[in-house]
Amino acid sequence: MFLKLQFLLFLAASSGLDAFVPKSAIKAQSALRLYSEGSETTAPALSTPVTTTAAATTNNNVVKFRRDYPKALDLIGNTPLCDITAICKPKNPGTRILGKCEFFNPGYSMKDRIIKNIFEQAEASGELKPGMTVVAASSGNTGCSVALMCAIKGYKAIVITNAKCSEEKCASIRAYGAELLISEKGQDYMQMELDMAAEDPSLYSVNQYNNLDNPGAHYQSTGPEIWAQTHGEITNFVAAGSTGGTISGIGGFLKSQNPNVHVTLADPRGSIFANFKATGVVKKGTPFLVEGVGKENIPGAMNFAVIDDTLTVTDKDAFTMCRTIASNTGLMVGGSSGLNAHAAAKLAEESEEPLTIVTMLCDLGVKYLSKVYNEEYLEEHDLK
Incomplete structure (x- = not known):
């Protein structure tokens, strides 16, 4: 695309056909000149400046800064x-x-909100500790959010759902690295979560339905x-x-x-x-x-x-x-x-x-x- 643009401008300059050069090409070339390397013109200021924190001092005593960008949890x-x-x-x-x-x-989904809060409260109270595995029963979206949060925070995750859960949500849960269990006919997937946590103290039960x-x-x-x-x-x-x-x-x-x-x-x-x-x-x-x-x-x-x-x-x-x-x-x-x-x-x-x-x-x-x-x-x- 860039070579095509340069070719059009070359033809215009050499043949005096400026009027036939697409306005979009002229505008693009102008932008390229405006922000080309070494240009004194700077890009417009951000409406919300990226925050910086002092990171280190070089041998020339010039302070460098590390820019802070949001992570998934912040979204x-x-x-x-x-x-x-x-x-x-x-x-x-x-x-x-x-x-x-x-x-x-x-x-x-909106379930990210509840899982973020549930995890933060459980960590603050000591119910959820490093090294534990999180287990959650879900019709789908909460399971995705649990798997996502565990990926962010470094916990293992077990998500239990039923056959009604869409293929796309099942695939999402697995993509985050969680283990997915699908209840069989006659099994109560919500009770399965509670039973598993009661039998194994290394499991933290989200218990979203009663939490x-x-x-x-x-x-x-x-x-x-x-x-x-x-x-x-x-x-x-x-x-x-x-x-x-x-x-x-x-x-x-x-x-x-x-x-x-x-x-x-x-x-x-x-x-x-x-x-x-x-x-x-x-x-x-x-x-x-x-x-x-x-x-x-x-x-x-x-x-x-x-x-x-x-x-x-x-x-x-x-x-x-x-x-x-x-x-x-x-x-x-x-x-x-x-x-x-x-x-x-x-x-x-x-x-x-x-x-x-x-x-x-x-x-x-x-x-x-x-x-x-x-x-x-x-x-x-x-x-x-």
């Missing part, structure tokens, strides 16, 4: 809030739907971020639950700032949460396909007191919304995000009043290419 949190109102037609034109883009975390450092992470980080990003104008928060940490932590924080913020639990059809919220009775659930949300039991990390109402969403509606988000906003998200967005869209389409709705875009759609975005899978499960 967790502070995710953007994106306008996704284009996914529907709100009844009130003043309504906005905003998606919290959690796929900007290094593990491509209050799970909702604590969202209370301390995600909730304050959403409040600040909406300038306190949020009226509605919509999220599904699995461990319950996301909706409990974020919902709890938002209500601490404004008790009138309305919190809606989006629940996949087949999960027991919606019925439990309405009746207080634990009813047997039925199978569903959306990963990472819904449950057949009530986790200790779930606080139903912060939930105002529930909306039940079918697998088909959740998966269809994923494709709607992709084709209307350019964002590619997973099934749980589609479920959340479908519930948020329903609120927007029914409200006479202008709403500022925030929902969670939990993870990246690339983790579900074999399912949500696979035509054969959709046809096989009657989801088109």
